Amino acid sequence: PTSKLPDVGTTIFTVMSTLANEHKAINLSQGFPDFNCPEPLMNLVTKYMHEGFNQYAPMAGLPQLRQKISLKTEKVYGYRPDPDTEVTVTSGATEALNAAISAVVKPGDEVMVLEPCYDSYVPVIRLCGGSPVFVPLSLPDFSVDWDQVKNRLSSRTRLIIINTPHNPTGAVMSRQDMNTLANLLNGTDILVLSDEVYEHMVFDGQEHFSVLQHPQLRERSFVVSSFGKTYHTTGWKVGYAVAPPQLSKELRKMHQFITFSTATPFQLAIADFMEEEAHYLELPNFYQAKRDFFLQQLQQTRFEFMPSAGTYFQLVKYNGITDEHDLDFAKRLTTETGVAAIPISAFYHDKTDNKYLRFCFAKSEETLRAAGEMLAKV
Numbered sequence: 001p002t003s004k005l006p007d008v009g010t011t012i013f014t015v016m017s018t019l020a021n022e023h024k025a026i027n028l029s030q031g032f033p034d035f036n037c038p039e040p041l042m043n044l045v046t047k048y049m050h051e052g053f054n055q056y057a058p059m060a061g062l063p064q065l066r067q068k069i070s071l072k073t074e075k076v077y078g079y080r081p082d083p084d085t086e087v088t089v090t091s092g093a094t095e096a097l098n099a100a101i102s103a104v105v106k107p108g109d110e111v112m113v114l115e116p117c118y119d120s121y122v123p124v125i126r127l128c129g130g131s132p133v134f135v136p137l138s139l140p141d142f143s144v145d146w147d148q149v150k151n152r153l154s155s156r157t158r159l160i161i162i163n164t165p166h167n168p169t170g171a172v173m174s175r176q177d178m179n180t181l182a183n184l185l186n187g188t189d190i191l192v193l194s195d196e197v198y199e200h201m202v203f204d205g206q207e208h209f210s211v212l213q214h215p216q217l218r219e220r221s222f223v224v225s226s227f228g229k230t231y232h233t234t235g236w237k238v239g240y241a242v243a244p245p246q247l248s249k250e251l252r253k254m255h256q257f258i259t260f261s262t263a264t265p266f267q268l269a270i271a272d273f274m275e276e277e278a279h280y281l282e283l284p285n286f287y288q289a290k291r292d293f294f295l296q297q298l299q300q301t302r303f304e305f306m307p308s309a310g311t312y313f314q315l316v317k318y319n320g321i322t323d324e325h326d327l328d329f330a331k332r333l334t335t336e337t338g339v340a341a342i343p344i345s346a347f348y349h350d351k352t353d354n355k356y357l358r359f360c361f362a363k364s365e366e367t368l369r370a371a372g373e374m375l376a377k378v
């Protein structure tokens, strides 16, 4: 049988987590916390389950959750989306990304993608008959080369996908970046999909600048976030998309036939727990401390690092250790050293190997210390 996605294998996150489990390695590959989510949040889920809230939620998301998302968006970004027409709850950011791309990309359209990029974007673009146009982020800091973006825009460009804070590099886009993007798109009908799932993980006093803060950009954008990241609940798969009414309407046409709706007790619990603003306000410090602890562990190793500006990932360069391809090295590190990481080539369409690995530091100090000791032997 012919495959609809002949170049797509099993996602690197599944490949590496499976290998880590098989070899009982410390899993710093796939991004997820190894500590639990807040106790009150869990209690709310079971409370609502026992109260009988176990049937379909409304298609667009529970009204009270959409309301809370709207109020929080206003508090954090100074813009209050209409909860009825501009906020859609989805089954994780993954579903929101799929629904947004599927809603707007037609056969023959071009979609600009900045590489390295999260691995779910391109397959969905291709399934829609779109052509990804790849623009590499500039080494060594993985900043956006806006001149190149400008040069690659065409009359067929339908959408540009950005991701800040950026997985896997930890790079954070500045206000200036957003202004430049807005100027480039001015006078075109190109849309923006902004993946901001790490919005609350930005370090060293830097700020996350959201597309929602930019009036000209938000008019043409889907902005996607994930409660999995913010509340340490990646397994619950609850996320959302904010977009102007016309775009939200199209996104919902997809969402209603991808999952229809998202798990009810989780939505109820999250809506209540969103009152706890301290949780997300403390997240930058919480993860910065983890990053710093992990960097301390890396001091005793031969891996080279630049501090991660955001996300819960740390990129390391290993060319002082071996010239192996990053996928081979990541596998060997898992099976022989006992620490699993993600090879960055997986985030490039042509598997470009710049000799980088990505470690996830959303882990207890105990885990990070043990990983450091093992990595010191490499």
Ligand code: PMP
Residues within 6 Å of the ligand: 031, 091, 092, 093, 094, 095, 118, 163, 167, 195, 197, 225, 226, 227, 228, 229, 234, 237, 238, 239
């Ligand atoms: N976008 C990026 C950049 C991510 O890192 C992730 C999570 N790995 C997602 C989207 C998907 O988020 P979710 O788990 O909520 O589907």
Ligand code: GLN
Residues within 6 Å of the ligand: 013, 014, 029, 030, 031, 032, 167
């Ligand atoms: N977003 C996570 C990461 O980058 C993985 C998500 C997934 O496994 N699909 O590691």
